[in-house]
Amino acid sequence: MSQEYRTTPSLTDLDDRSRMIFREIVEAYLDTGDPVGSRTLSRREGVDLSPASIRNTMSDLASIGLLTAPHQSAGRLPTHAGLRLFVDGLLQVGEPAxxxxxxxxxxxxxxxxxxxxxxxxxxxxxxxxxxxxxxxxxxxRESPLRHVEFVPVSARETLAILVGADGTVENRMMVAPEGLPPSALVEAGNYLSARLKGRTLKEAGDEIRAELTERRAALDEAAQSLVEMGLADWSGGKDRxxxxxxxxxxxxxxxxxxxxxxxxxxxxxxxxxxxxxxxxxxxxxxxxxxxxxxxxxxxxxxxxxxxxxxxxxxxxxxxxxxxxxxxxxxxxxxxxxxxxxxxxxxxxxxxxxxxx
CATH class of the missing domain: 3.30.450.40 (GAF domain)
Known part of the structure; x- marks a missing residue:
């Protein structure tokens, strides 16, 4: 399709004839997927215009970026901007059938x-x-949390246990930093439990990251690394x-x-x-x-x-x-x-x- 205009016209920019022809073209395109020609459009029920009159209006609609022609001799198709105008201004949406x-x-x-x-x-x-x-x-996971605990599984894997305020339990496997001491698991779990209690990961995440960045978390390097990895793994949809x-x-x-x-x-x-x-x-x-x-x-x-x-x-x-x-x-x-x-x-x- 040709490049669309940056400024999309509104329905108030169209007169009654332009609006009617525009609606008919979009509806015909949505029915068939084919370009719509002036002769075809003149035969549609409710369209009482000659092909020449329709062609003139189609040309006007194309000049303002609502229609385009895939080939020089073909009919017209709605542009993406035209479809957006149709959906926002002319489409009637109700309950499903x-x-x-x-x-x-x-x-x-x-x-x-x-x-x-x-x-x-x-x-x-x-x-x-x-x-x-x-x-x-x-x-x-958007429900508030009550407790976070880290359990070693192997030399390179840690199980994070997230306990929700509603009692639900979610287990997530993590790749742990190499040489992580058991004390770091306890320290990281206590830190997150204190700051997440009654809040969601989304609500507390930015505050925790700011503490870590500004070195206000009072965590040793190993525990901080685990907390940072947990936040990264639990955010952004990687586990979803x-x-x-x-x-x-x-x-x-x-x-x-x-x-x-x-x-x-x-x-x-x-x-x-x-x-x-x-x-x-x-x-x-x-x-x-x-x-x-x-x-x-x-x-x-x-x-x-x-x-x-x-x-x-x-x-x-x-x-x-x-x-x-x-x-x-x-x-x-x-x-x-x-x-x-x-x-x-x-x-x-x-x-x-x-x-x-």
Whole structure:
């Protein structure tokens, strides 16, 4: 596609005819994935304009960056900026269709109560319903902690035991600094227990790092090294699972050689686990669905894909993970957006039940 304008027009910049033609072109593109020509558009129900009048308006819409032509003689496609304007200003999003709700409830709720099974089924189900790939991150630890303890396992491995304020226990293996004395394990555990008690890792992490940087922690070198390694391992999503299902869906209905090349680039982009986790975690910045179209997220700037993500929460309304769908820009946004949101609510409810 051609380079889009930096300043995207608003709907108020369009007259009634331009707005109607723009809507028809985007809806036709989302239905078929094909460029839309003026003659084809003139035959659509409700369009009472000649092909010549439509061509003039299409040219105006292209000049302000809402439409583009993949080939000189072809019809028009919405640009990424055009899709964003359509989604934000013209798309009507409601609750998922009754059939979609039934599938979500039956597929996800029918799994066993293990967290892994719930998340894996949610990812597969989203891929099947949306026609893209389903993405789900495993829950991150956001509950307050009560106690941290380090137990030596071997000369180079240490088991970190994190006890939550709610009584949950999480064990994490760590590669320990070489020659770590037993006293350093006790010292590091006591230090973290005192500063994390009643707080989450996210809440206390910056304060602990500042203490360590400014040498205010009163820890010996070995204990400080262990604390720093623990914070690094427990933050940033390195221990969290990323579940991707339905990549084969992206290969269906390829319409041209350039489509296959974009899918290849998308597969390369999906190999970057930490980047995908960071993208899904952006849903944590707002309690609702987020949509990224094309270059709006640098991770998918080459393939020009769309990503729809939503957070899932525990019973205390704390965001613990995220899920979503990735696919071509011609995703059925009106269907997929509420479907992703509904799936996030179902997953959050089921994960709470699995812990009770």
């Amino acid at each position: 009754a059939e979609d709700r039934a599938v979500i409830e039956s597929r996800v709720a029918a799994t066993s109560r293990s967290v892994k099974d719930v998340l894996s089924e949610a990812s597969s189900m989203l891929a099947g319903l949306a026609g893209g790939a389903g993405l789900v991150t495993s829950p991150s 699972a990323l579940i991707i299902r339905g990549q084969a869906q992206l290969l269906d209905n390829l319409q041209a050689a350039e489509d296959l090349e974009r899918i290849r680039m998308l597969f390369d982009e999906m190999e970057r686990k930490e980047g995908l986790i960071a993208l899904l975690d952006k849903a944590r910045e707002a309690e609702g669905v987020r949509l990224f179209i094309g270059a709006e997220n640098p991770l998918f700037s080459l393939s020009g894909s769309s990503v729809i993500v939503a957070p899932y929460m525990d019973s205390d309304r704390r965001i613990v993970g995220a899920l979503g769908v990735i696919g071509p820009t011609r995703l059925n946004y009106a269907r997929v957006i509420p479907m992703v949101d509904y799936t996030a609510r179902v997953v959050g409810r089921l994960l709470d039940k699995s812990r009770s």
